Amino acid sequence: MSTDALADQVAAPAPEGGAGARSVWRALRREPAALAGLVVVLLLVLVALAAPLLTALEGQDYTSYHDGLLDSARGGVPAGDLGGISAHHWLGVEPKTGRDLFARVVYGARVSLAVALSATILQLLIGLTIGLAAGLGGRIADAVLSRVTDLVLAFPALIFSIALLGIVPQSFPRPVLLVLVLALFGWAGTARIARGQALTLRTRDYVAAARLAGGRGARLARREILPGLAAPVITYAALMVPGNIVAEAGLSFLGVGINPPTPSWGQMLSSATTWFGGDPMYVAIPGVLLFATVLSFTLFGDGLRNALDPRSTSLSKRAE
Amino acid sequence: MAAYLIRRVLGALVVLLVLSAAVYVIFYALPGNPAQLVCGPKTCQADQLHRIETELGLDQPIYLQYWHFLVGIFAGRTFSGGPEAIHCAAPCLGYSYQTGEPVTSLLLDRLPVSASLVVGGFVIWVLVGVGLGVVSALRRGRALDRVVTTATLAGNSVPVFLVGLLLLLVFCVYLRALPFPGYQPLTGNPALWAQNLILPWVSLSVVSAAVYTRLTRTSMLETLAEDHIRTFRAYGLSESRVIRRHALRGALTPLITIGTIDLATSLTGATLTESLFGLPGLGQLLVTSVRNIDLPVVVGVTILAGAVIVVANMVADILYSVADRRVALA
Numbered sequence: 001m002s003t004d005a006l007a008d009q010v011a012a013p014a015p016e017g018g019a020g021a022r023s024v025w026r027a028l029r030r031e032p033a034a035l036a037g038l039v040v041v042l043l044l045v046l047v048a049l050a051a052p053l054l055t056a057l058e059g060q061d062y063t064s065y066h067d068g069l070l071d072s073a074r075g076g077v078p079a080g081d082l083g084g085i086s087a088h089h090w091l092g093v094e095p096k097t098g099r100d101l102f103a104r105v106v107y108g109a110r111v112s113l114a115v116a117l118s119a120t121i122l123q124l125l126i127g128l129t130i131g132l133a134a135g136l137g138g139r140i141a142d143a144v145l146s147r148v149t150d151l152v153l154a155f156p157a158l159i160f161s162i163a164l165l166g167i168v169p170q171s172f173p174r175p176v177l178l179v180l181v182l183a184l185f186g187w188a189g190t191a192r193i194a195r196g197q198a199l200t201l202r203t204r205d206y207v208a209a210a211r212l213a214g215g216r217g218a219r220l221a222r223r224e225i226l227p228g229l230a231a232p233v234i235t236y237a238a239l240m241v242p243g244n245i246v247a248e249a250g251l252s253f254l255g256v257g258i259n260p261p262t263p264s265w266g267q268m269l270s271s272a273t274t275w276f277g278g279d280p281m282y283v284a285i286p287g288v289l290l291f292a293t294v295l296s297f298t299l300f301g302d303g304l305r306n307a308l309d310p311r312s313t314s315l316s317k318r319a320e
Numbered sequence: 321m322a323a324y325l326i327r328r329v330l331g332a333l334v335v336l337l338v339l340s341a342a343v344y345v346i347f348y349a350l351p352g353n354p355a356q357l358v359c360g361p362k363t364c365q366a367d368q369l370h371r372i373e374t375e376l377g378l379d380q381p382i383y384l385q386y387w388h389f390l391v392g393i394f395a396g397r398t399f400s401g402g403p404e405a406i407h408c409a410a411p412c413l414g415y416s417y418q419t420g421e422p423v424t425s426l427l428l429d430r431l432p433v434s435a436s437l438v439v440g441g442f443v444i445w446v447l448v449g450v451g452l453g454v455v456s457a458l459r460r461g462r463a464l465d466r467v468v469t470t471a472t473l474a475g476n477s478v479p480v481f482l483v484g485l486l487l488l489l490v491f492c493v494y495l496r497a498l499p500f501p502g503y504q505p506l507t508g509n510p511a512l513w514a515q516n517l518i519l520p521w522v523s524l525s526v527v528s529a530a531v532y533t534r535l536t537r538t539s540m541l542e543t544l545a546e547d548h549i550r551t552f553r554a555y556g557l558s559e560s561r562v563i564r565r566h567a568l569r570g571a572l573t574p575l576i577t578i579g580t581i582d583l584a585t586s587l588t589g590a591t592l593t594e595s596l597f598g599l600p601g602l603g604q605l606l607v608t609s610v611r612n613i614d615l616p617v618v619v620g621v622t623i624l625a626g627a628v629i630v631v632a633n634m635v636a637d638i639l640y641s642v643a644d645r646r647v648a649l650a
Contacts, residue, residue, distance in 0.1 A: 033470075033473075151335065151339075154581065154629055154630075154633055155626070155629070156585055156588055156589050156622075156625035156626060156628075156629055158589045158591060159588055159589055159591070159603075159606060159621065159622055159625040160622060160625075162591060162606055162607060162610055163347065163606065163610055163618050163621075163622050164346070165610075166607075166610030166611060166613070166618070167347055167610065167613065167615075167618065242477065246479045249479055249481075250479060250480070250481065250592050253479075253481050253592065253595075253596075254591060254592065254595055254607055255607070255611070256607075256610060266479075266481075269481060269482070269485065270481075272485070273485065273488075273596065276485065276488070276489050276493060277493050280489060280493075283485055283489065287482050287485065287486075290479060290482065291477060291478055291479075291482060294477040294478075294479070295473070295474060295477040298473055298476060298477045299473060302473065
């Protein structure tokens with residue numbers, strides 16, 4: 001095992017694009033927008049991780065109702081300015097229920113990030129496995145897997161996600177289900193990239209040498225091909241995260257995502273639609289957060305792409 | 321060409337067959353007993369349940385059910401369990417558990433709404449996206465280009481429903497410039513139709529406009545760097561003529577494929593926009609029927625969505641070969 005790991009390190013090729021972390025960092029430093037994005041992303045992750053701590057500091061939780069803070073004469077909107085912002089409720093309270101908004105958006109960040117990141121990891125795992133199997137396997141395997149990949153890529157994913165999420169019994173844990181559904185329809189882009197890279201890399205001399213030395217199958221894929229895939233796959237993954245955040249928010253907005261009382265930004269925005277006349281802060285707070293999160297991830301991912309591959313300029317996955 | 325078409329159509333039919341089988345089996349196998357859903361939650365008697373099962377053929381094995389479903393689409397089918405038999409003419413997708421209406425007519429009712437939304441949005445996002453992309457490419461590196469490029473990043477990051485909420489807040493609540501949108505058929509009053517759809521159109525098109533701007537810009541820059549463009553310039557053609565007659569054609573051809581497929585995807589997939597603005601389109605039909613576990617409708621919308629995409633892929637390839645004569649359909 002230990003010699004294996006050592007051999008891996010020694011034998012690990014450094015193909016073009018697979019530049020070391022240091023040079024990536026150097027290139028990234030020249031992209032101020034990407035750095036700003038990274039800072040916001042790290043901040044959000046910190047907030048999400050520290051959610052219980054932060055709400056304890058505020059002295060609130062995300063489930064308690066506070067009827068006393070509502071203006072019943074105006075249909076239950078929060079009393080006071082700006083949605084009832086006060087020293088006790090840092091971002092005010094929800095209309096109708098009076099639940100603390102700060103606690104709800106902070107816990108919403110947890111849900112949003114956890115679902116999006118897990119879905120991205122799962123999408124990468126499936127995509128890499130299928131892409132490598134197609135690129136390195138025989139002709140039949142390639143034909144079948146590529147066809148399936150094309151099919152999933154051209155799938156009306158939103159429609160299928162809504163249908164699946166709505167039909168699966170509510171007893172199934174929702175965040176897990178969301179991750180599974182997002183992964184099910186979101187791996188095809190990675191698979192396509194992995195296959196293309198594998199087809200190129202398999203003809204390289206060092207791979208041929210490894211093959212002659214008796215390397216084959218999953219082991220060859222893991223040790224010789226996978227390292228060469230790192231750069232394109234990491235850049236792609238960085239842009240998959242904001243896509244997954246938007247998808248989760250959208251599905252929760254439609255009422256087939258995260259179930260109450262667990263808060264989620266999409267779900268909050270959905271209930272805010274009935275209140276925005278009387279309580280615009282209820283739209284603004286989760287809305288601004290969602291936008292800032294997605295924008296930061298996108299800026300970071302775009303900068304990372306420029307740093308790793310200066311030739312490409314396109315943003316969406318459709319421009320592969 | 322004819323041989324290519326036949327092969328493509330056969331291929332598309334196979335894909336649709338696999339797709340519909342998967343959809344049917346997944347949705348009818350998942351939620352327990354569909355007959356229970358038809359019958360109602362608690363009030364259902366055992367004999368009632370049994371009658372519904374035989375009437376809908378739910379007592380048969382799933383592959384037989386799917387077979388009948390498939391036959392129904394092409395030849396129509398007859399539901400009979402009790403004394404009365406109901407004939408459902410082809411293309412038959414069954415009846416809604418909720419309202420008892422044929423699924424086919426439900427879909428047909430909703431189609432014009434979705435089409436109104438998507439076609440208008442498509443026009444906006446293509447015009448804005450291509451326009452900004454071309455301008456940005458021609459002004460590469462200047463202030464305008466940088467502004468546009470930054471704006472596309474932002475545009476790409478706003479979820480549809482956020483744009484929609486913002487527009488509603490500004491135009492319907494604060495400015496009161498527009499009434500809260502509700503769908504008006506085109507055949508009634510076109511002006512009212514457009515007035516009610518303007519906010520949904522804009523919301524739907526923001527993200528796509530950003531994507532198309534990026535794509536057009538990249539594609540335009542690539543084309544402008546090609547040899548034949550340099551040759552035209554060397555011949556002394558005016559710059560505007562080079563761009564309008566030659567560069568645009570090359571730059572916009574790749575957008576045909578993406579445009580066709582996006583149009584098809586949005587036709588059934590503009591769910592968020594429809595849901596936010598309360599437009600009774602196909603996406604909203606799906607959301608409500610999912611909530612009621614109205615299986616025939618869910619399966620109907622899903623299969624329609626798949627079919628539209630499969631057909632669009634085929635159309636896109638053919639259009640592309642017409643626009644770009646270098647591509648041969650073989």
